[in-house]
Amino acid sequence: SFSVVIAGGGSTYTPEIILMLLANLDRLPLCCIKLYDNDGERQGLLAPAVKILIEERDPSIEFVATTDPEIAYTDVDFCLAHIRVGKLPMRELDEKIPLKYGVVGQETCGPGGLAYGLRSIPGVIENIDYMEKYSPNCWMLNYSNPAAIVAEACRRLRPNSRVINICDMPIGLEDSFARILGFQSRKQLDYRYFGLNHFGWYTSVKDPEGNELLPKLVGHELKYGNTMPGESMDDYTDHTWYDTALKVKDIVSLDPSMAPNSYLQYYLFPDDMVAHSDPHYTRANMVMDGREKRVFGECARIAEAGTAAGTTLKIGIHAEFIVDLATALAFNTHERMLLIVPNNGAIENFDPEAMVEIPCVVGKDGYEPLSIGKIPTFQKGLMYEQVCVEKLVADAYEQHSYLKMLQAMTLSKTVPSANVAKKILDELIVANEGYWPEL
Ligand code: G6P
Secondary structure, three states: OEEEEEEOOOOOOHHHHHHHHHHOOOOOOEEEEEEEOOOHHHHHHHHHHHHHHHHHHOOOOEEEEEOOHHHHHOOOOEEEEOOOOOHHHHHHHHHHHHHHOOOOOOOOOOHHHHHHHHHHHHHHHHHHHHHHHHOOOOEEEEOOOOHHHHHHHHHHHOOOOOEEEOOOHHHHHHHHHHHHHOOOOHHHOEEEEEEEOOEEEEEEEEOOOOOEOHHHHHHHHHHHOOOOOOOOHHHOOOHHHHHHHHHHHHHHHOOOOOEEOHHHHHHHOHHHHHHOOEOOEOHHHHHHHHHHHHHHHHHHHHHHHOOOOOOOOOOOHHHHHHHHHHHHHHHOOOEEEEEEEEOOOOEOOOOOOOEEEEEEEEEOOEEEEOOOEOOOHHHHHHHHHHHHHHHHHHHHHHHOOHHHHHHHHHHOOOOOOHHHHHHHHHHHHHHOOOOOOOO
16 A cells, blocks of 8 residues: 655645545555645644544554655655645735736736746755655656646756646546536546647547547537536536636637637636736635635534534545546556646647647556647647746746746736736736745
């Protein structure tokens, strides 16, 4: 059996990931679960409840919560990394500063995503280095955001490390596709996809007999986006996801031969997204007032009661991809998964040094990307602009360069002019003091 450490133990997502691991012990047997966070106080709000969840499911599993990297990373097989450098208060600034200037305010797309990227690179690299020092054979399954910039930093700065960059967004989309097409599970369908993280397109969705269902899917999306006929906002506990699912209608109309990743809304319709945002109450506020209060409150209740009986915490179904990936590595399952990997010729007419999100076959030696072939001009143009933005942020980090960061902001499709880019950047520099390298 295996030992795992969750880096970013204090995340609001941690308890549901724990429940997901505990629900999958038959596939991925565990002898030890560790939580690691550099903010012991925050992690301490969750740890007592996590301990109870584990004990009640399987008392033989050792549980450790620590702020000491040596304890965290010694003798582990998998590190599940979902760190958030600067936590939710910094996310709030990433969202609100661009919105002040009428620009998209989002945690991974637009200037806020670039700011978050520059903050995250050192944190992710630090965790990779701990892992290599204390458990050189460990795999890091990294879904820390912003995944595209983080992945580019891994490619450049730690090219030989056992890090696999993966995102849950495609899983969420594939769940919607299965629902639209009348299948029980996304796993019954076979997909072809290409793009960057939070920036890609499905080119094929096949049923188990090999029939192509993409035209049917796109036909639905043109009418309803990824919502179901007759559905309204009230059917969604999270209204942001309803808006996003609906917006797919507009995105797909730009190229009805593919099913797009819904995050393209921020790049293709930034004006609509800004018009729809409240610059004084953003997603970070919703998460702090909603999920954070709910999860921390429920964890406090469990700790107080001494039992998790009747808990309202839910299994992170989406997070099952983490078990799929760990199982593929541990047991050589050769499962096909979308990963963020160096292109290296997989997309024939695209930069070989770009980090792209494409299907890969995963086994005990890691991943092997599938060959994608050539992609069309519209998608290639959008992707190349975005990849250069991401590379410029990594340049800014390596060279401590104000100019590279200004170029990144200016090049981003979400930013209308270099004037605006400079104003936003100058404010973000002040906000990120102590996190960013000195530019
Ligand atoms: C999706 C994306 C993640 C992102 C998350 C944000 O799952 O794939 O990259 O972190 O949404 O969710 P939140 O509820 O925190 O806004």
